Amino acid sequence: MKKKLIALLLALAMGASLAACGGGGGTTQSPAGGTETTPAGTETGSGGEQTGAGKTVGIAMPTQSSERWINDGANMKAQLEALGYEVVLQYAEDDVQMQVSQIENMVAQQVDCLVIAAVDSGALTTVEAQAKTAGIPIIAYDRLLMDTDAVSYYASFDNKGVGTAIAEYIVEHKDLEAAKAAGESYTIEFFMGSPDDNNAVLLYQGIMEVLQPYLDDGTLVCKTGRTSFDDTCILRWSQEEAQKMCENYLSGFYADEDLDIICSAFDGFAYGCRSALEAAGYTEANWPMITGQDAELMATKNIISGKQTMSIYKDTRLLAEKCVTMVNAVINGTEPEINDTETYDNGVMVVPSYLCTPLAVDKDNYQELLVDSGYYTAEQLAE
Structure with a gap:
């Protein structure tokens, strides 16, 4: 019941939000590393x-290799255009120097705000x-x-909380408390995010705060x-x-015993692990629990088919909306x-932040969270 209520409220909120921000320009993505500039429209703000x-507004995105970043860029672009802004949207394709160059060009163009x-x-301190x-x-x-x-702002x-949600899902759906009481155990391996991404560190901390006690008492066993x-x-x-990591783990440590849980911090990792598992001969009978993050379209299809157990749903429409309100406030001289105001210390300052709430999605609730809210259509998931 609680999940249904959350989904209903989310759907209502997003419906209102997208209606308010609708009517913007097109959201066609630029070529890899290219620039896309759209003239300001005639849309008006709420005050007319x-x-x-x-x-x-200049938007510098990291890559188009992940579906979520494409969606993020498109959502922000559309919402900013709906407010009358011109938008320069670029993707760096995971190339640091390309992103530095892109941002330098945006500075040279004298954009009014950078996202x-x-x-x-x-790696961007000089251009920043x-x-x-x-x-x-x-x-x-x-x-x-x-x-x-x-x-x-951030x-x-x-x-x-993303890490906490992943770990709590494992605890609940593997019933680790019952396993501990019965003296049973599950094998687990971890696939965490990029070391140059502060988010990955926080996610890892959230996971380990929940799972470390079960590793310590032997309820979870990491054979590597x-x-x-x-x-x-x-x-x-x-x-x-x-x-590659998963292939090495399976051949080196799990030749005679099944891997029960793949604690993955990203849907892309889940895809890679799926390929490794299939190559190692895993079937529905011994398929492990696989977690993920971003609730990408392919991940959701894998959840429906049973090849991935869960993912973390982070509504990019909502995040884009919050960022757009920050841009609008900063440019217009108001406070977003x-x-x-405490968590995100970047080594020089604590950055004022707006944090959206992540939600765990699986086979039982994807219809409510993803389809009923309009994030995906049933047709998309059936393709």
Whole structure:
């Protein structure tokens, strides 16, 4: 009942939000690394004025290799255009120097605000300083910008909460308390996010705060012994690297015993692990629990078919909306809504943040959370 209520409220909120932000320009993606600039439209803000008329927002996204970043860019672009802003949207394809160059160009174009989802959260300090000198405010989008005082705000999900939700799902659906009481155990391996992404560290912390006691008492057994962040992190969130890791684990440690749980921090890792499992001969009879993050379309299809157990639903429409309100407030000289002023210390300052709430999605609730809210259509999931 609680999940149904959450889904209903989410659907109502998003319906109202998208109606208010509708009517923007097209959302066709630019070619890899290319620039897409759309002239300001004639849409008006809630007060009847062209909120963004004559203003330009630069959006620097990390990659188009992941569905979620394409959606993030498209959602922000559409909502900003609906407010009358011109939008420069670029993807760096996981190339740090390309992203530096893209942002330098945006600074040279004298955009009025920068939204940055970094390829490497600590590698942009020089260009961020250039933006600050030019008087251009920066909003970090879903990846905290590290070691800089040039960032004004941060829009993200509760990243530690993502890890907590993944771990709590494992505890509940594997009934680890009952296993502990019966002296039983499950094998588990970890596939964590990129070491240059602060979110990945927080997610790992959320997972381990919940699961470490079960590792300590033997209810969970990691046969590789790889449980630290350094041992489990995967640079640039690489699906291919996750697949290689899983192949090595299965051949080196699980030749005579099944792997029960794959604690994956990203849907892309889940895809790689699926390929490794199929190559190793796993079937429905011994298929492990596989977690994920982002509730991508392919991941949702895999959840329906049983090839992935769950994912974390992070509504990119909602996150884009919150970031757009930050942009609009900063450009118009007002204070945006924030709900966290303590958590996100980037090494130089604590960045004021707005954190959206992540939700666990699986075969039992994907219809409510993803379809009924309009995030995906039944036709998309049936393709």
